[in-house]
Amino acid sequence: MKLILRTLAIVTLLVGCNGQKTKEEAKKSTGIDADSLAIADEAMLDSVQYQTFNYFWEGAEPVSGLARERMHMDGVYPNHDKDIITTGGSGFGLMAILVGVERGFISREQALERYERIVGFLEKADRFHGAWPHWLLPSGKVTPFSKKDNGGDLVETAFLVQGLLTVKEYFKNGNEREKQLAQNIQQLWEGVEWDWYTKNGEDVLYWHWSPEYKWEMNFPVGGYNEALIMYILAAASPTHPIDKSVYEIGWAGEGEISQDTTYYGLETELNHYEHSDAPVGPLFWAHYSYLGLNPKGLKDQFGDYWKLNQNHALIHYKYCVDNPKDYEGYGEDCWGLTSSYSIKGYAGHRPEADLGVISPTAALSSMPYTPEESKQFLRFMYNQQDSLIGKYGPYDAFSLEDNWYLPRYLAIDQGPIPVMIENYRSGLFWKLFMANEEVQNGLKKLGFESQNIEKAND
Numbered sequence: 001m002k003l004i005l006r007t008l009a010i011v012t013l014l015v016g017c018n019g020q021k022t023k024e025e026a027k028k029s030t031g032i033d034a035d036s037l038a039i040a041d042e043a044m045l046d047s048v049q050y051q052t053f054n055y056f057w058e059g060a061e062p063v064s065g066l067a068r069e070r071m072h073m074d075g076v077y078p079n080h081d082k083d084i085i086t087t088g089g090s091g092f093g094l095m096a097i098l099v100g101v102e103r104g105f106i107s108r109e110q111a112l113e114r115y116e117r118i119v120g121f122l123e124k125a126d127r128f129h130g131a132w133p134h135w136l137l138p139s140g141k142v143t144p145f146s147k148k149d150n151g152g153d154l155v156e157t158a159f160l161v162q163g164l165l166t167v168k169e170y171f172k173n174g175n176e177r178e179k180q181l182a183q184n185i186q187q188l189w190e191g192v193e194w195d196w197y198t199k200n201g202e203d204v205l206y207w208h209w210s211p212e213y214k215w216e217m218n219f220p221v222g223g224y225n226e227a228l229i230m231y232i233l234a235a236a237s238p239t240h241p242i243d244k245s246v247y248e249i250g251w252a253g254e255g256e257i258s259q260d261t262t263y264y265g266l267e268t269e270l271n272h273y274e275h276s277d278a279p280v281g282p283l284f285w286a287h288y289s290y291l292g293l294n295p296k297g298l299k300d301q302f303g304d305y306w307k308l309n310q311n312h313a314l315i316h317y318k319y320c321v322d323n324p325k326d327y328e329g330y331g332e333d334c335w336g337l338t339s340s341y342s343i344k345g346y347a348g349h350r351p352e353a354d355l356g357v358i359s360p361t362a363a364l365s366s367m368p369y370t371p372e373e374s375k376q377f378l379r380f381m382y383n384q385q386d387s388l389i390g391k392y393g394p395y396d397a398f399s400l401e402d403n404w405y406l407p408r409y410l411a412i413d414q415g416p417i418p419v420m421i422e423n424y425r426s427g428l429f430w431k432l433f434m435a436n437e438e439v440q441n442g443l444k445k446l447g448f449e450s451q452n453i454e455k456a457n458d
Contacts, residue, residue, distance in 0.1 A: 041375055044382055045425065046103065048364065049418040051393035053100045055409060056093030057114075059392060061085050063138040064121040065114050067093040067415070073390055073407040084143060085136040088156035088288075092415025094118070094163030095291055095429055098170055099418040102428060112178060115167055119184050122160075128152030128209060130192035130240070132160060148217050151210025154197045155221065158230035161189055162292045162433065169432040194234035195242050204250025205234060205242065223251045224270040225281065229289035236442025247446050258302045263351070264318040269308035278352040282338040283362040286312045286369065287416040291423075292433025298450045313366040317373045319351040320358075327356040329400030333380035335373070336362025340397040340413055343404050356401035360394035365416035367424040393417065 061068050061083055069086040070077075097114060100106040125140035126133060131152030134145040144150040168185040171178035199206050199215055207227075208217035221227050231251045234242040248254065259271045263279045272281045286309040295305035320335030337349040340359035349357055363370075363377035381394050388398050388405055396413050398405035422428050433439060434452045443453055 041378070044378055045421055047382070048378065048393055049099055049103060049421055050105055051389075051391065052414045052417040053096045053103075053105060055392040055411065055414045056090075056096045057100060057106065060093070060114075061138055064125075064136070064140075065117040066090040066121065066136075067411040069135065069411055071392065071409045073409075083138055085138065086156075086411045087132045087134060087136065087153065088159035089411030089415055090118075091156075091160035091163030092288075092291060092419060093411065094160075094167050095419045096415055098167065098428070098432075099422050102422070102426070112171070112181065115171075115181055116177075119164075119181060119188065122188055123184070127191070128211065129196045130194075131157040131197065131209075148210065148213040149208055150212060151208060152197070153208055154194070154205060155207055155227050155230050157192060158227070158233050159288060161192065161233055162229055162289075164188060165436050165439065166292050166429055166432045169435050190237075190239040192233075192237065193240045194237050195240045197234075198242060198246060198250075202250070203243075203246050203248075205230060205246060220250065222253055223257050224272055224285070226285045226288040227251075229293055232289075232293065232439070232442050232446065232448075234442075235445045236436075236438045238438050241442075241445075244446055252302050255302070260303075264315050264322070266311040266315050266318070267307070268315070269303045269305075269311060278350055280312060280315050280351055282348050282350045283313060283316055283336060283359075283366060284338045284412070284416070287361075287365045287420060288412075291416060291419045292429050294423075294427075294430035294434050294450070294452050296430070296450075297452060298448060300446065300448045309366075310369040313363075313369040313373075316351065316362065316366075317370060319354075325354060325356065327354075327399075327401045329358070330356075332373070333376050333384075334358055334400070335377060336360070336364075336366070338362040338413075340410065341406060341408060342397060343399055343402050355399070357397050357399045357404075359397045359413065360388075361396075361413040361417055364394070365420040367421050371424060 055071065056067050059068065059071055060066060064085055066085045067090040069081065069084040069089065097111050101108050101111045121140060125136055126142040128151040131154050133142040133151060134149060134153040134156045135143045137143050142150055164185045168182045172182040197206050197209065198204065204220040206215060207219035207221050209215060221230065231247045235247060257270050260268045261279050268280055272279065290309060295309050298305040316337055317335050320330045321332055323330040336358055337354060338359045338361060339348040342355055342357045344355060347355060349355060349359060360381060363374050367374040381389060388395050390407055392409050392414060395405055396408055396410050419429055423430050440453050
């Protein structure tokens with residue numbers, strides 16, 4: 001009820017605001033003072049966090065407690081995959097549930113019960129040299145993501161482990177049940193054979209392996225993309241660590257990753273060469289690895305990771321304001337491109353691969369990097385485009401150009417929203433994940449420096 005009343009207050013306060021660039025401009029336009037606008041923004045943040053958290057709470061797959069890959073509010077599932085479990089998206093969901101605790105949506109006890117069910121399920125689920133597959137059935141058995149992708153997925157496993165370690169830090173000093181949960185998570189973490197995924201000792205991590213197809217997927221993971229967290233966790237592993245050379249050669253291409261470019265007057269900081277036809281990647285690259293990994297002050301021999309992510313988000317913002325393809329709606333209030341549902345199925349939207357489709361997770365999950373620009377988008381959605389918002393928050397994607405949207409959600413898009421907003425508001429997940437001693441050791445091993453690492457080791 002409080003959330004409903006607060007949302008009504010938002011609408012009342014923001015009618016006519018039109019996502020103004022600054023609070024001062026909003027006052028000139030609407031007569032709303034800066035303090036009232038700030039209160040309305042806070043209420044809106046509460047609302048979007050509650051809605052997106054609830055995807056992973058009420059909307060969870062009931063047997064495992066983990067996240068469904070997708071939820072279609074229209075009830076249409078062309079591939080009959082309503083109950084498919086996503087491991088990477090579940091890692092995001094584990095963190096989203098903690099938003100629920102911290103914001104008072106659920107109790108600590110309720111979260112503990114859910115985590116116990118989840119960890120118990122993961123202990124019995126299919127694993128491949130410790131790595132979970134991309135998709136699981138409610139039985140715990142693997143279901144193929146594609147024909148040959150029916151084994152371990154190390155990138156999705158990294159996203160899951162990032163969430164698990166965050167939960168461990170939250171509960172490790174609690175009561176006996178909570179301490180046991182933390183111990184069980186530690187065992188799951190120690191069971192991942194990161195070093196085995198170097199394919200017989202190569203200086204690179206491979207994305208996939210399956211008993212049936214072995215290494216036929218043949219996807220060595222080089223940067224820059226969304227998978228930095230995989231290399232950090234692999235270096236941090238207390239049982240199956242990789243050498244620093246795997247990071248330097250496999251991920252960083254012996255320094256090639258540092259060959260950045262300038263786009264819209266901003267340095268990309270690292271080379272987004274996975275998409276060689278575009279100077280900058282989709283915005284989820286600035287989110288997935290950084291739900292727990294704090295980029296503030298984080299640097300290594302290859303780059304400055306705050307600059308990397310902030311510039312990445314600002315480039316997307318400036319691109320949409322510039323609007324070179326003259327798409328309907330693009331501008332200061334409506335921006336952000338990433339991989340999502342699309343007018344052409346599923347697509348990796350980014351500058352120079354732009355279909356006129358805006359994905360709300362792009363701007364909303366960039367809140368720590370671009371708070372004012374992201375809040376402009378939030379106001380635009382909740383004040384002017386509320387038909388594009390459903391039970392679990394903004395729908396996955398829309399196009400004002402083509403008058404298109406579907407009332408559908410994807411876990412990997414909803415999950416970063418409540419987590420990154422919480423990092424903006426309180427830094428919760430950055431504090432928890434960076435407090436893990438093994439993570440700190442892994443970062444040091446790879447040559448990362450950060451005031452957060454130093455403080456955690458005082």
